[in-house]
Structures are given as C-alpha cells and as structure tokens.
Amino acid sequence: MSTLTHLRQLEAESIHILREVAAECQRPVLLYSIGKDSSVLLRLAQKAFHPGPIPFPLLHIDTSYKFKEMIEFRDRFTAELGVRLIVHTNTQALAEGANPFAWGTQRCCAALKTGALLDALRTGGFDAAIGGARRDEERSRAKERIFSFRDTRGQWDPRNQRPELWNLYNTRIHPGESLRVFPLSNWTELDVWHYIHIENIPVVPLYFAKERPMLVRGDMLLPLEQPFIPLLPGERPQMVKCRMRSLGCSPCTGAIRSDADTIPKIIEELVSMRRSERQNRVIDHDQDGSMEIKKQEGYF
Amino acid sequence: MAATLASPRIDSFAEFLEQDKAKDLLRFTTAGSVDDGKSTLIGRLLYDSRSVYEDQLESITKASAARNGGGIDFSLLTDGLRAEREQGITIDVAYRYFTTPRRKFIIADTPGHEQYTRNMVTGASTAELAIVLVDARKGLLPQSRRHAYIAYLLGIPHLVIAVNKMDLVGYDPAVFTQIERDFRAFLAQFHSIEPYFVPISALAGDNVVVRSRNMPWFQGPSLLEYLERVPAGRAASGSFRFPVQRVVRPNHEFRGYAGTVASGQVAVGDPVAIYPSGRTSRVASIVTYDGELDSAEAGQAVTLTLANELDISRGDLIANPGDPPLLSNTIEATLVWFDESPARLNKRYRIKHTTRMEWAEIKELRHRINIHSLEHEPASAIEMNEIAVVHIETARILSFDPYARNRTTGSFILIDPVTNTTAAAGMISAAVSSSNRHAGDDAEDIFWRIQNGELIISKKNGFENFYAPETLEALESLAAKIRSDRGGQL
Numbered sequence: 001m002s003t004l005t006h007l008r009q010l011e012a013e014s015i016h017i018l019r020e021v022a023a024e025c026q027r028p029v030l031l032y033s034i035g036k037d038s039s040v041l042l043r044l045a046q047k048a049f050h051p052g053p054i055p056f057p058l059l060h061i062d063t064s065y066k067f068k069e070m071i072e073f074r075d076r077f078t079a080e081l082g083v084r085l086i087v088h089t090n091t092q093a094l095a096e097g098a099n100p101f102a103w104g105t106q107r108c109c110a111a112l113k114t115g116a117l118l119d120a121l122r123t124g125g126f127d128a129a130i131g132g133a134r135r136d137e138e139r140s141r142a143k144e145r146i147f148s149f150r151d152t153r154g155q156w157d158p159r160n161q162r163p164e165l166w167n168l169y170n171t172r173i174h175p176g177e178s179l180r181v182f183p184l185s186n187w188t189e190l191d192v193w194h195y196i197h198i199e200n201i202p203v204v205p206l207y208f209a210k211e212r213p214m215l216v217r218g219d220m221l222l223p224l225e226q227p228f229i230p231l232l233p234g235e236r237p238q239m240v241k242c243r244m245r246s247l248g249c250s251p252c253t254g255a256i257r258s259d260a261d262t263i264p265k266i267i268e269e270l271v272s273m274r275r276s277e278r279q280n281r282v283i284d285h286d287q288d289g290s291m292e293i294k295k296q297e298g299y300f
Numbered sequence: 301m302a303a304t305l306a307s308p309r310i311d312s313f314a315e316f317l318e319q320d321k322a323k324d325l326l327r328f329t330t331a332g333s334v335d336d337g338k339s340t341l342i343g344r345l346l347y348d349s350r351s352v353y354e355d356q357l358e359s360i361t362k363a364s365a366a367r368n369g370g371g372i373d374f375s376l377l378t379d380g381l382r383a384e385r386e387q388g389i390t391i392d393v394a395y396r397y398f399t400t401p402r403r404k405f406i407i408a409d410t411p412g413h414e415q416y417t418r419n420m421v422t423g424a425s426t427a428e429l430a431i432v433l434v435d436a437r438k439g440l441l442p443q444s445r446r447h448a449y450i451a452y453l454l455g456i457p458h459l460v461i462a463v464n465k466m467d468l469v470g471y472d473p474a475v476f477t478q479i480e481r482d483f484r485a486f487l488a489q490f491h492s493i494e495p496y497f498v499p500i501s502a503l504a505g506d507n508v509v510v511r512s513r514n515m516p517w518f519q520g521p522s523l524l525e526y527l528e529r530v531p532a533g534r535a536a537s538g539s540f541r542f543p544v545q546r547v548v549r550p551n552h553e554f555r556g557y558a559g560t561v562a563s564g565q566v567a568v569g570d571p572v573a574i575y576p577s578g579r580t581s582r583v584a585s586i587v588t589y590d591g592e593l594d595s596a597e598a599g600q601a602v603t604l605t606l607a608n609e610l611d612i613s614r615g616d617l618i619a620n621p622g623d624p625p626l627l628s629n630t631i632e633a634t635l636v637w638f639d640e641s642p643a644r645l646n647k648r649y650r651i652k653h654t655t656r657m658e659w660a661e662i663k664e665l666r667h668r669i670n671i672h673s674l675e676h677e678p679a680s681a682i683e684m685n686e687i688a689v690v691h692i693e694t695a696r697i698l699s700f701d702p703y704a705r706n707r708t709t710g711s712f713i714l715i716d717p718v719t720n721t722t723a724a725a726g727m728i729s730a731a732v733s734s735s736n737r738h739a740g741d742d743a744e745d746i747f748w749r750i751q752n753g754e755l756i757i758s759k760k761n762g763f764e765n766f767y768a769p770e771t772l773e774a775l776e777s778l779a780a781k782i783r784s785d786r787g788g789q790l
Contacts, residue, residue: 004533004599006325006404015601016560019545023614023655047589048558050603052550135395142394161392162722163418163638165425167560168652168713172720186406188397194320264313271316 007195011044014183016167017146018048018130021181022055024171025128028181029121032058032078032085034070035247036203037132037184040192042081043201044183057084059120059129063112064094065226065249073204088120099228100251112249118154121178128171128179136188146185152176190270197263207266209243209258216240221257225250319401326532329408329423329456331447332433337464341433341502342396342409345524348509351398393423402528417671417685418638420447421725424454425711428532431460431523436469436499440482446671448483452490453634453687453727455707458530459487459495462523466515467501473517492704498523533599538563539623540572541701541709543654544616548603556587556603557612559655562708564620566604567595573621574612575699580621581606615656617699617709625699625709628731630663634703636687639716639723643682643690649723653698653712660714664691682724691732703727 004012021028030045032038045054058078062071078085090098093111100108121129135142145161147169162170173179184192196203215222215229215237222229224237229251242255243266260266332338345351396407408423410416424430430451434444444461451459461483469475476499487495498507499518506512509524521529541562548556566572566583573580586593587603596602604618612618619625637643643662651660666689668679682688703710714724 003597004324005320006323006399007320009325009599012560012599012601016545019558019601020655023546024657048601049548050589051554051556051587052548136397142396143392158392163422163725165422165713165722165725166707166711167426168711170652170713170715170720170722172650172715172717174720186395186397188399190399191404267316268313 007191007198010187010191011047011195013167013186014041014044015048017169017181017183018045020169020171021128021130021179022049024169025179027124027126028056028128028130029059029086029124029126030054030056031117031129031131032060032074033132033247034060034066034074034204035132036192036196036207037134039077039201039203040187040195040199041130041132041184042077042083043199046081054081054083056130057086059086059088059124059126061113061116061120062087062089063116063249064089065099065112065251067204067206067223067225067244067247067250067253069206070204070247073202077202086120086124088116088123090116090119099226100249101228101230105252121154126178127173128181130181130183132184133182134184134187134189134192135182144182144185146182147171148180148182149173150178150180154178156180190267193263193267193270197267204244204247206244206247209241209261209265211239211241212255213237214240214242214255221255223250223253223255323399323401323403324532325404325406326429326527326530327406327408327427328429328431328527329410329420329427329451330431330433331410331420331423331450332464336433336435337502338409338433341431341462341464341500341508342407344502344505344508345407346396346398348505349398349400349524351396393419400524400528403532405527417446417450417687418636420450421454421636424450424456425707425725427451427454427456429458429460429527429530430456431462434461434463434479434483436463436465436475436479439479440486442672444483445486445674448487448490448493449671449674452493453636455492455703455727457492457494459493460523460526461495461497462502463497463499464502466499466506466512467504471499471506471512471514473499473515476518496520496526498526538598538701538706540564540566540570540618540620541625541706542566542572542604542618543656543709544612544614544618545655546614547612554605555609556605557618558601558603559618560601561596561598562654563598563706565595565597568593571621572606572618573624574610575617575619575625576627576697577610577616578624579610581608581610583607615654617654619699625701626731627697627699629695629697630691630693630732631698631700631728632666632689632691632730632732633712633726633728634669634687634689635662635682635714635724635726637682637684637724639719639721640684641716641723642684643688643724648717650715650717651692651694651698651712651726652715653694653700654709656698658698659695660692662690663693666690689729692726700728700731702729704729 030041049055060074090112093115098108098111133141135144140158143158145164147164148156149162150156171179213224215224215235217235221240221242240257241259243258243260244253245256247253258269260269330338330342394409396409398405408427410419410423432444432447432451434440448459463476463479466476480497484495487493498520499515500507500523502508506514507518507522509522511522512518541564542559543562544557545559548554548558566586568583568585570583571580572583584605584607586596587605593602617625635643645663645665646661649660651658665679665682667676668682669687670677671687679688701709710728712726712728713722714726715721716723
C-alpha cells in the first residue's frame with residue numbers, strides 16, 4: 001500500500017513529466033503566465049532539477065493588457081528565483097490598435113496571444129512549450145494529452161492525438177513541429193490551492209479579496225485598468241470587496257465578490273463554490289466550443 | 301454501514317487539512333458500449349460528488365432541452381469535443397476528476413466501440429480498477445467480455461461489473477444473478493482479477509453513491525463505497541526498481557541520478573546494482589528539494605547518489621541485486637497495434653522502455669489473439685486495434701521484468717521512426733531463451749555491449765586473442781569464450 005497522499009502523488013507525476021521534457025526535448029521553454037498554476041509549475045520545476053538549476057528559460061506572452069500587479073509580481077518573483085525570462089509581445093498588432101473592444105475578443109486573442117505565442121516559439125526555436133493548463137478547466141481540455149503534438153503551424157488536431165500509455169511519453173517530432181507539455185494535467189483547482197498552501201508558494205495578490213474599484217455590470221465585475229473600456233450611460237466605478245479567481249488580460253477577466261483574503265479562506269470558498277473557475281473568462285464563451293477552436297488554431 | 305457522504309463538504313479549513321492526511325489517489329477506467337449508460341454513470345458520479353459547477357450544469361441543461369426535451373442529460377457533462385456532441389458519441393479518452401473525503405479519483409473515460417480498442421488500452425494502462433458496464437436488459441455481450449479481457453491484459457487487479465438499467469427490468473434480482481453467474485464463468489480463466497458485481501441504475505442513482513431502496517435484496521456496498529475502499533498503490537510491494545531519467549551534475553562535487561521509484565522501497569545504505577552492466581554500489585543519499593530522505597517508496601520522484609562513481613546514464617536501471625531484473629535483447633511481448641499502417645516484420649521501430657530509447661525489430665509473429673473469441677490464431681500481419689504475441693529484438697540489452705510482475709519495467713511503446721506516431725503498446729511476458737535465438741545473435745550482443753561500453757575487452761583480463769574484435773567470426777568466438785568462462789551466461 002502506498003503511503004503517499006494524493007497531492008504528493010500528483011507532485012511526483014509532474015516532476016517525472018518535467019524531467020522527461022528536459023531529457024528528451026532539444027529546446028524546451030516554460031510558458032509563464034504569472035497565474036497560480038504558473039507559480040506551482042515553477043516550484044515543481046525547482047524540485048525536479050534540484051540541486052541543479054531549472055534547465056530551460058521562461059516565456060511570457062505579454063499582451064500589454066495584463067494587470068499591473070501581475071507584471072510587478074512577475075519581475076520580482078522571477079528575479080528572486082534567478083531564472084531567465086523572455087517576454088514577447090505582438091507589437092505590430094498593438095500598433096494597429098488591437099484591443100478586445102476595437103477588434104472583438106476572438107480577433108484580439110488570435111493576434112496578441114495565439115499569434116504572439118507561435119511567433120515567439122518560432123523565433124526562439126523552441127520544440128517543447130511547457131504550460132500549466134489542467135484538464136479540469138474546460139471540456140475540450142479533458143481530452144488533451146500530457147505531451148500534446150502540434151504540427152508545423154502549431155495547430156492541434158483532436159482526432160489525431162498520440163495514444164499516451166503508462167508514463168511512456170512519445171516526444172519524437174520532425175523539425176518545425178512542436179510539443180505542448182502539461183505537467184498539471186491531472187490537478188484540479190482545489191489541488192493547486194492546497195499545494196500553494198502547504199508549500200507556501202507566492203502568488204499574485206489579485207487572488208486575495210480586498211476592496212477594489214470595479215465596474216458593476218449585471219453579474220459581472222469589471223476592473224478598470226485600461227482606458228478604453230467604454231462606460232455605459234450612468235456607469236461609475238464602485239468599491240467592491242472582490243478577488244480574481246483566474247488571471248488573464250484585465251479587460252477580459254472579471255472578478256468575483258468574495259471575502260476570501262487568505263489561502264485557507266479561498267479553499268473554504270472553493271469547496272462551497274458552485275461556479276466553475278473559467279466562468280469569468282469572457283474568451284471561453286465567445287462561441288460554442290470556443291476553447292476547442294482556439295486550441296486547434298494554436299492557442300495554448 | 302451508513303452511506304458515505306460523497307461531497308467534500310467541510311466545516312472548517314482545519315477539517316479539510318485533517319481529511320487530507322489520509323486521502324490517497326485511485327485511477328480507474330470505465331468501458332461500455334454506446335448505449336450502456338457509461339457517460340450517464342460518470343455524469344452521475346461527478347454530479348453527486350458535487351464536482352459539477354452550476355454554470356456547467358446550466359450549459360448542459362440548455363443542451364439537454366434542445367436534444368431530448370427534458371431532464372438533465374448527464375452524458376453531456378463528459379462528451380467534451382464539439383464533434384462528439386454533434387454525433388452523440390465519445391471518440392477519445394477523456395479524463396475526469398472527483399474527490400470524496402477519503403479519496404481523489406481520476407477517471408479515464410473510454411469509448412467502447414470495437415474500433416477503439418486502442419483507447420480502452422490507453423485508459424486501462426494507468427488504472428488500478430476498471431468498471432465494465434453491462435445493460436441488464438441485454439446480459440453479457442461480446443463487448444463486455446472484450447472489456448474484461450483488456451482489463452486483464454493491462455494488469456488491472458480490480459474489476460467492477462456494474463449491471464446498469466436495473467430500473468428497466470423492475471429491479472429483478474434474478475436478472476442480476478444470471479448476469480453475475482455468466483460473467484463469473486467467463487472470468488474464471490483470469491486468475492489475477494478480483495471481480496465485484498453491483499446492480500445499479502445510473503439514471504435513477506440506485507447503488508451509485510447511496511445504497512438503493514429499490515434493491516433491498518442486494519447487501520453489498522454501493523459503487524462509490526466500493527471505489528473508496530478498494531486498496532490502491534500496489535506498486536509499493538514489488539522489488540526496488542529505479543529507471544534513471546537524468547544524470548544530475550550541477551558541479552564537480554555532486555553526481556546524482558534523478559528518477560521515480562517504479563516499485564518497492566530504497567533506503568540510504570541499501571546495496572543496489574545498475575543494469576544492464578550489473579555493477580554494484582550502495583545508496584549514499586536520497587536527495588530532494590525538501591531535504592534528504594532516509595528512504596523512498598514507489599511513486600516518489602527523487603535523486604539518488606551512490607557510494608562510488610560509476611558510469612551511469614539515462615535509461616539505466618538501478619535495482620535490488622537480490623532480485624535482479626531480466627536482461628535480454630530479445631523479448632516475448634503482447635502488442636496492441638495502434639497505427640493505421642500494419643506491423644511489419646524486420647522493420648526498424650524505436651522502442652521506448654522505461655527511460656530508454658532503442659532500435660527494435662519485430663522478428664517473429666507468434667499468434668494473434670482474436671478479441672471476440674480470445675482464441676489464438678495464426679497471423680501474418682497485425683492491423684490497427686489487433687492484439688498479437690511477438691518476439692522483438694532490440695539493438696541493445698533491455699533490463700525488464702514481466703509485465704505481470706511490474707507494470708513500469710514490463711511495458712513499452714513502439715514508435716514509427718518515419719511518422720513518429722506511437723505505433724503500438726507492448727507488455728513483456730518473458731525473455732526469449734537462447735534456443736530460439738538466431739545465428740549471429742551472440743556476435744551482435746557482444747558488438748553492442750562493446751559499443752556501449754558495457755563490455756571492456758582488454759589483454760589484461762585474458763582476452764589476448766580477442767582484443768578489439770572486428771570480424772563476425774572473432775565476435776562469435778569471443779562470445780563462446782565468455783560463455784565457457786561464465787558457465788553458459790553471455
């Protein structure tokens with residue numbers, strides 16, 4: 001009988017996956033999105049390669065619309081860990097005026113996230129991109145492999161995935177093709193918070209409840225970080241006690257009303273929570289099966 | 301016993317942490333045919349354990365209304381891809397998660413059609429338990445037998461036969477008993493399997509989480525109660541096996557071997573041997589980011605350092621020398637063929653076995669296993685979704701155990717070197733004995749071992765006539781000399 005708890009088993013599986021990437025891929029990179037899952041991924045990478053350093057750089061796709069607190073956290077946290085951070089932005093699309101209101105969320109995401117990611121991977125010559133996505137996040141992700149194959153255009157074909165057996169991962173690719181690797185595939189949102197708690201891992205303060213100026217629109221709480229969010233007649237920001245459950249671009253990430261200002265309170269909130277983690281993410285709901293379509297195009 | 305409360309409801313954070321100390325992990329797989337109600341059962345487990353959120357429920361409630369005009373269609377919770385939702389079938393393995401106060405569960409949900417044997421095998425490869433769904437109205441069908449066979453083939457020790465749709469047969473105990481009798485008769489040939497039979501209605505919720513009031517004649521635990529109680533973590537009981545993933549060498553002072561303990565335990569000071577070379581050493585330390593450990597057990601990812609410096613690289617196996625692995629470059633294995641292009645004899649494939657990648661060729665096709673009758677039949681080819689027993693020869697020696705003893709060191713995949721697709725999954729049954737070997741095999745073994753640095757030939761150890769052998773004949777006579785020196789062992 002195993003004496004490892006479920007969390008220690010998940011941790012060991014993730015470490016095994018990270019070591020396989022480092023051993024078998026030529027030029028891996030860790031997609032760092034600054035959120036809680038990225039923080040956990042970094043800790044797992046430290047554990048996987050200890051006492052050596054993390055043997056690959058971090059890549060952040062910066063749309064320029066991330067929360068200010070996220071960027072501050074990114075720069076401080078990565079400097080403390082002494083890892084190499086590459087920041088890539090689709091400056092051309094931004095110069096052409098890309099933002100979710102002017103271009104619509106689908107076109108904006110395609111340029112600033114998917115396009116920028118594929119461009120950065122090509123420029124860096126990276127053959128494997130490690131990400132913090134989890135299968136419990138969204139229906140189409142439930143069927144994604146841990147080592148997910150992408151063709152020369154970075155695209156995902158859900159009908160043509162490699163069978164994945166035991167812990168034997170097929171990392172073979174031809175030049176120009178690449179892999180996405182998801183070491184947190186089998187973690188749930190609750191597992192991630194639980195691990196952050198027991199490991200004392202730093203996360204962006206936006207996850208914790210406090211009074212913040214928000215635009216209240218129906219059920220949605222919209223942060224007002226960007227100047228281009230159009231206000232409806234009579235709308236004014238109000239102070240609302242709230243927190244972010246997942247982090248993305250500020251115009252497309254709503255907050256939730258919450259009093260959870262510590263990790264134990266967040267966990268208590270989660271086990272009684274009745275809404276899924278990504279319900280506040282505008283981009284998941286912009287068309288039917290929208291995450292599946294974005295992933296086929298090359299989105300993470 | 302009172303029914304277990306399925307939801308992870310807690311009163312306080314302290315209680316949550318307390319619960320968690322005893323919480324382990326069970327991976328299971330589900331198989332069933334299109335109308336067996338498998339998706340409904342999983343949807344029910346997720347729903348009753350409160351693993352479904354309101355917005356997900358709203359979106360499937362909307363879709364349910366559009367499709368069948370009423371009631372929640374739980375199957376919509378698990379059919380993930382747009383293409384499947386449109387066709388109403390599941391086309392690939394999907395992974396689902398739910399948790400109870402006792403356990404976290406990972407479900408590999410696989411479709412049951414015949415052409416998707418490969419998906420069932422994939423889902424079963426990491427599972428410790430399989431649920432086979434049987435429709436109470438239809439009884440034991442060929443596909444139920446097939447699912448049970450695949451569970452057996454993949455070494456799953458626990459099999460649950462859930463006789464579903466009991467509501468549609470008036471909860472009649474005679475129906476359940478007949479199916480149990482038929483299935484037990486069939487399962488008698490698979491000694492490693494412990495079956496549990498449970499009558500359920502996934503749609504109505506009978507015996508899924510809570511014991512059914514409609515079937516007072518059934519005394520056993522509900523499906524979820526059984527899932528929570530079945531022992532998990534079998535790998536811990538085997539002999540120590542540790543495939544080396546990476547050599548960790550951050551500076552001149554430190555040289556460690558990173559990997560995951562595949563089976564058994566290891567403690568500081570334990571004698572170990574490195575295979576295939578057979579060199580021996582002792583464990584000097586077990587290093588982790590969280591500090592050094594006195595011992596480590598199956599499932600833990602650690603870094604070992606050894607008492608003396610040896611030439612060890614990725615793909616080597618550190619193991620208990622008291623119960624060594626088998627060493628051979630020719631293995632007998634059961635293959636499940638995945639690729640659209642059929643298996644070819646003498647074609648070069650890459651074999652990934654533990655952390656080692658080698659060239660391999662299928663040398664002999666012993667027989668095919670008919671998935672319907674389970675009979676052995678002669679075959680000249682292995683097509684997609686077929687299962688066959690073969691002899692495989694690898695360019696260098698593998699260190700392995702039979703799959704029945706060790707799922708990690710007994711399994712492998714074959715990769716097509718041209719397309720890079722995963723062509724097959726394999727389970728090793730034995731090393732092929734030398735009586736089946738081909739002429740020149742000894743020479744080839746010796747050649748690879750010299751190339752690999754595993755065999756150092758020098759004048760000093762009495763091989764005057766064989767120093768740097770270059771011809772096939774020289775290699776053969778070298779092999780003969782080693783055999784005579786070592787009492788027949790090469």
